[in-house]
Amino acid sequence: MGNSASVKLNDKRRWQSETAMSPAPPAQRDKTSASVAAGKQSHATGAANCTYDMERDRIGMWGSGETTASSQVSGLDRLRHPGLNKGMAFTIEERQTLGIHGLLPARVKTQEEQVQMCKLSIDRYEDPLNKYIYLMGLLDRNEHLFYRFVGENVAEMMPIVYTPTVGLACQKFGLVYRRPRGLFITINDKGHVYDILKNWPESDVRAIVVTDGERILGLGDLGACGMGIPVGKLSLYTALAGIKPHQCLPITLDVGTNTQTMLDDPLYIGLRQRRVRGPEYDEFVQEFMDAVVKRYGQNCLIQFEDFGNANAFRFLEKYRGKYCTFNDDIQGTAAVAVAGLLASLRITGKKLSENVIVFQGAGEASLGIANLCVMAMKAEGTTEAAARARIWMVDSKGLIVKDRPEGGINEHKAVFAHDRAPVRTLEEVVDIAKPSVLIGAAAIGGAFTTSILRKMGQNNERPVIFALSNPTSKAECTAIDAYTNTDERAIFASGSPFPDYRTKDGRILRPGQGNNSYIFPGLALGVICAGIIDISEDFMLLAAEALADIVKQSDLDQGSLYPPLQEIQNCSVKIAKKIFEHAYKCGKASVFPQPLNTEEFIRAQMYDTRYAPAVPPVYSWPTKDLRVDMI
Numbered sequence: 001m002g003n004s005a006s007v008k009l010n011d012k013r014r015w016q017s018e019t020a021m022s023p024a025p026p027a028q029r030d031k032t033s034a035s036v037a038a039g040k041q042s043h044a045t046g047a048a049n050c051t052y053d054m055e056r057d058r059i060g061m062w063g064s065g066e067t068t069a070s071s072q073v074s075g076l077d078r079l080r081h082p083g084l085n086k087g088m089a090f091t092i093e094e095r096q097t098l099g100i101h102g103l104l105p106a107r108v109k110t111q112e113e114q115v116q117m118c119k120l121s122i123d124r125y126e127d128p129l130n131k132y133i134y135l136m137g138l139l140d141r142n143e144h145l146f147y148r149f150v151g152e153n154v155a156e157m158m159p160i161v162y163t164p165t166v167g168l169a170c171q172k173f174g175l176v177y178r179r180p181r182g183l184f185i186t187i188n189d190k191g192h193v194y195d196i197l198k199n200w201p202e203s204d205v206r207a208i209v210v211t212d213g214e215r216i217l218g219l220g221d222l223g224a225c226g227m228g229i230p231v232g233k234l235s236l237y238t239a240l241a242g243i244k245p246h247q248c249l250p251i252t253l254d255v256g257t258n259t260q261t262m263l264d265d266p267l268y269i270g271l272r273q274r275r276v277r278g279p280e281y282d283e284f285v286q287e288f289m290d291a292v293v294k295r296y297g298q299n300c301l302i303q304f305e306d307f308g309n310a311n312a313f314r315f316l317e318k319y320r321g322k323y324c325t326f327n328d329d330i331q332g333t334a335a336v337a338v339a340g341l342l343a344s345l346r347i348t349g350k351k352l353s354e355n356v357i358v359f360q361g362a363g364e365a366s367l368g369i370a371n372l373c374v375m376a377m378k379a380e381g382t383t384e385a386a387a388r389a390r391i392w393m394v395d396s397k398g399l400i401v402k403d404r405p406e407g408g409i410n411e412h413k414a415v416f417a418h419d420r421a422p423v424r425t426l427e428e429v430v431d432i433a434k435p436s437v438l439i440g441a442a443a444i445g446g447a448f449t450t451s452i453l454r455k456m457g458q459n460n461e462r463p464v465i466f467a468l469s470n471p472t473s474k475a476e477c478t479a480i481d482a483y484t485n486t487d488e489r490a491i492f493a494s495g496s497p498f499p500d501y502r503t504k505d506g507r508i509l510r511p512g513q514g515n516n517s518y519i520f521p522g523l524a525l526g527v528i529c530a531g532i533i534d535i536s537e538d539f540m541l542l543a544a545e546a547l548a549d550i551v552k553q554s555d556l557d558q559g560s561l562y563p564p565l566q567e568i569q570n571c572s573v574k575i576a577k578k579i580f581e582h583a584y585k586c587g588k589a590s591v592f593p594q595p596l597n598t599e600e601f602i603r604a605q606m607y608d609t610r611y612a613p614a615v616p617p618v619y620s621w622p623t624k625d626l627r628v629d630m631i
């Protein structure tokens with residue numbers, strides 16, 4: 001790391017002196033003893049007594065090895081560097097040259113053998129949380145192996161690094177937390193956010209997933225424990241779209257939590273205080289956005305994830321077009337759901353605008369989907385008003401109608417308000433609207449009751465039923481519920497995975513996973529490769545159409561509206577390609593000259609999970625000819 005290490009050390013020192021000169025105002029400081037410790041950690045990151053370990057960690061813990069000149073890391077550090085470590089796959093020549101001969105057993109393994117070993121190891125755990133801990137440990141030890149293993153076993157490993165197990169991991173984050181991964185920036189760091197970003201040892205970050213932990217899946221406000229989500233999402237950036245690990249940075253903005261059980265939990269890892277809101281919070285987020293641009297440039301993608309409802313919409317409006325950003329829960333979810341709906345039209349033989357869609361929930365996910373549906377219906381030639389009239393939304397207070405006595409209708413919901421008397425329950429709305437499509441995203445597990453599902457089956461030849469809430473415990477119904485209550489005619493998708501279902505006549509139905517993970521990795525890959533800053537809605541519709549186009553008749557025949565998870569990496573490239581080409585057409589690309597072969601260019605940017613030679617290849621030197629030349 002040579003120079004860069006010393007620059008970082010200098011930066012760190014400067015920051016220490018700055019923080020020493022301007023400590024956080026007393027009101028921002030944590031009062032309890034545990035959180036004083038956390039605050040101290042925050043303000044004293046890199047304090048003199050940890051200098052040695054911090055510098056060592058920069059070599060030993062993080063990074064893919066792409067920004068760390070591998071020749072400058074040697075011996076044991078090489079084995080401890082997740083980006084450089086190959087474990088027993090180091091060849092004898094590499095072991096001898098690197099001075100690690102004898103530090104490993106005699107046997108040299110291939111990466112394929114190591115992948116098999118990972119499978120044997122993880123299968124020994126029954127508890128999903130232990131599988132999660134195993135996988136995170138693998139990521140900490142050997143990045144190439146982790147991504148190859150996950151990439152080759154997407155269907156089995158995604159439910160562990162992602163929903164549903166990641167939800168459990170967040171709830172128990174204090175227990176599963178082992179080694180630093182990502183940045184925790186607390187409200188106490190306000191005024192110094194850029195300095196915290198400089199503590200991150202990678203200088204080529206292209207994508208950040210940030211949360212403030214207020215709405216983690218359907219599990220509510222988990223505060224700093226929400227870090228599992230940015231970590232999980234970014235692991236999919238690499239596993240599903242080949243975005244290089246060192247270019248990805250998970251961030252949690254810790255402004256406290258309002259969940260009392262978290263505050264009372266001795267294992268809670270974050271600031272032990274209630275959420276900071278209002279101008280102080282907004283200034284903090286603004287400072288974060290500007291610090292990202294200052295440190296990593298305006299092309300660094302910032303994916304907002306699992307913010308609370310009001311903040312999610314506000315920040316999307318505030319930052320879109322000005323910063324390279326999108327909100328995955330609003331926009332990514334919209335794209336995956338609309339992709340599923342577009343694919344369903346090939347089964348039902350309808351146009352999208354011929355459907356009636358009822359939403360259980362009128363939050364980030366539902367409103368995002370509803371708005372993109374309107375856009376897709378308009379693309380079919382329907383008017384905006386007619387498109388909106390086909391959409392019915394139910395929130396915690398009932399159907400969204402004009403002048404609802406209970407109120408709670410903000411401007412996002414108002415455009416979907418029907419001009420009719422209030423209706424209280426989802427079942428009544430189903431009775432009145434007779435939807436052909438029922439979409440749940442309200443985190444109310446079991447909301448699609450037997451009675452509602454039967455009505456969907458009675459009213460439609462092929463009812464479309466999406467239970468999008470995560471994790472599994474929050475799903476509106478299970479795949480079995482959907483199939484058995486509709487004479488196996490339901491076209492079903494869910495946010496968290498459900499197992500295959502055997503029909504009475506022996507066919508296998510494979511319910512598709514209507515999860516934004518089909519969208520955000522490919523979208524991000526396209527955005528990064530083309531250098532897009534303004535991620536406008538047309539990109540989302542394009543991503544939805546691209547995904548729907550990939551779905552094969554054989555997928556539909558098996559009841560799935562999405563391609564098999566095992567093919568998701570190819571989906572990401574196809575989505576990225578569409579995004580990339582559209583960006584050049586509409587003048588939103590900033591990478592010039594435009595590469596001649598889009599796919600070749602995109603694939604050339606992607607991470608290779610195979611090990612690179614640790615010892616530089618020796619080129620044969622044309623000594624004889626050279627001597628002749630020299631003479």
Ligand SMILES: NC(=O)C1=CN([C@@H]2O[C@H](COP(=O)(O)OP(=O)(O)OC[C@H]3O[C@@H](n4cnc5c(N)ncnc54)[C@H](O)[C@@H]3O)[C@@H](O)[C@H]2O)C=CC1
Pocket residue numbers: 215216217218219308309328329330333336360361362363364365366394395396397440441442443444468469470471474494495496514515516517
């Ligand atoms: N499958 C996927 O890719 C995604 C799934 N989700 C899931 O969707 C769920 C909701 O997420 P967001 O929309 O972001 O949350 P949100 O907090 O923005 O919205 C929740 C909505 O549910 C409504 N609601 C609450 N109780 C209700 C009840 N009893 N009946 C009817 N509506 C009720 C609320 O009024 C609100 O409109 C979560 O479980 C989340 O995990 C979110 C994003 C992506």
Ligand SMILES: CC(=O)C(=O)O
Pocket residue numbers: 163216217218306328329469470495515516517
């Ligand atoms: C999938 C996702 O982003 C969510 O449930 O929040």
Ligand SMILES: [Mg+2]
Pocket residue numbers: 217305306328329
């Ligand atoms: Mg989310």
